[in-house]
Amino acid sequence: MTDAEKYCFDVHGYLVIENALSPDQLRSANAAVDAHSDRVSIRPNDLARTSSTLKGTTGRGDLGGMLTWDKPHCEIFRQMIALPVFAPYLEELLGPGFRLEAMSGLLMDQGAEGFWFHEGAEPHDRSRGFLYRNGRMFCGMTNIAVQLTDVGPEDGGFACLPGSHKANFPCPDEIRLHHEHKDRIAQIPAKAGDAVLFVECLMHGALPWTASHQRRSILMRYQSGPVTEGGMGTYTPPPFYDELTEAQQAVLAPPGYRCEDKGSQLYGNKQKG
Numbered sequence: 001m002t003d004a005e006k007y008c009f010d011v012h013g014y015l016v017i018e019n020a021l022s023p024d025q026l027r028s029a030n031a032a033v034d035a036h037s038d039r040v041s042i043r044p045n046d047l048a049r050t051s052s053t054l055k056g057t058t059g060r061g062d063l064g065g066m067l068t069w070d071k072p073h074c075e076i077f078r079q080m081i082a083l084p085v086f087a088p089y090l091e092e093l094l095g096p097g098f099r100l101e102a103m104s105g106l107l108m109d110q111g112a113e114g115f116w117f118h119e120g121a122e123p124h125d126r127s128r129g130f131l132y133r134n135g136r137m138f139c140g141m142t143n144i145a146v147q148l149t150d151v152g153p154e155d156g157g158f159a160c161l162p163g164s165h166k167a168n169f170p171c172p173d174e175i176r177l178h179h180e181h182k183d184r185i186a187q188i189p190a191k192a193g194d195a196v197l198f199v200e201c202l203m204h205g206a207l208p209w210t211a212s213h214q215r216r217s218i219l220m221r222y223q224s225g226p227v228t229e230g231g232m233g234t235y236t237p238p239p240f241y242d243e244l245t246e247a248q249q250a251v252l253a254p255p256g257y258r259c260e261d262k263g264s265q266l267y268g269n270k271q272k273g
């Protein structure tokens with residue numbers, strides 16, 4: 001992560017990582033989604049809540065289970081969870097041993113409703129916070145949304161209030177519902193193959209989708225090594241674990257403490273202290 005990227009992420013809470021997928025990877029991901037169009041579950045227009053500006057004529061389409069799809073279609077998603085291009089960002093923000101918490105596909109056809117603006121740093125949430133301390137950023141849940149289709153400046157889709165990951169006051173509902181101060185909300189354009197990196201505590205949501213092509217965004221949620229939001233019980237590796245590379249296995253490993261370099265010989269073996 002360059003100094004310029006760190007500066008922008010600290011100030012705004014998000015970044016666009018350009019060309020995260022190669023053209024071949026992008027083709028494979030779209031082919032896989034096409035082949036599973038019958039698995040898309042259309043939501044019952046429940047995301048806009050009572051907003052008059054976010055409402056749509058249809059619900060968002062949700063897609064899950066991509067890591068378990070038959071080969072070759074699962075393969076691109078298994079690559080995506082541990083793409084080398086993402087590792088420096090996740091390591092910087094979440095530390096060594098960052099883990100995948102969830103992966104889902106968000107599909108929006110023309111007219112699909114937006115999503116009310118949620119999160120926003122107040123109240124401060126232990127697993128979803130943002131903190132700058134000792135010269136470093138420490139993030140709670142951190143997301144990477146890989147765009148499988150172009151998102152133009154007027155198309156809708158992912159939008160946020162830049163800087164709200166450091167908010168101190170609760171956000172009034174009229175802003176969350178996109179009724180007031182709409183000009184503060186930034187819709188984030190991106191090209192197919194780009195990825196939007198954002199910290200979950202950034203106030204974010206989506207604007208209704210206006211483009212004639214389908215919005216396709218693959219949202220991956222990561223946490224730092226010891227943190228999990230749904231980890232009760234004994235951890236069982238997924239059935240496809242042995243088919244994964246070491247880097248892919250690492251992001252699906254059970255939650256646990258990974259010692260960071262403490263700058264002392266006493267921590268030299270980097271074992272749990």
Ligand SMILES: O=C(O)CCC(=O)C(=O)O
Pocket residue numbers: 106115145157158159204205206217
């Ligand atoms: O449509 C989007 O990109 C926003 C998604 C989102 O906020 C969520 O699923 O929690």
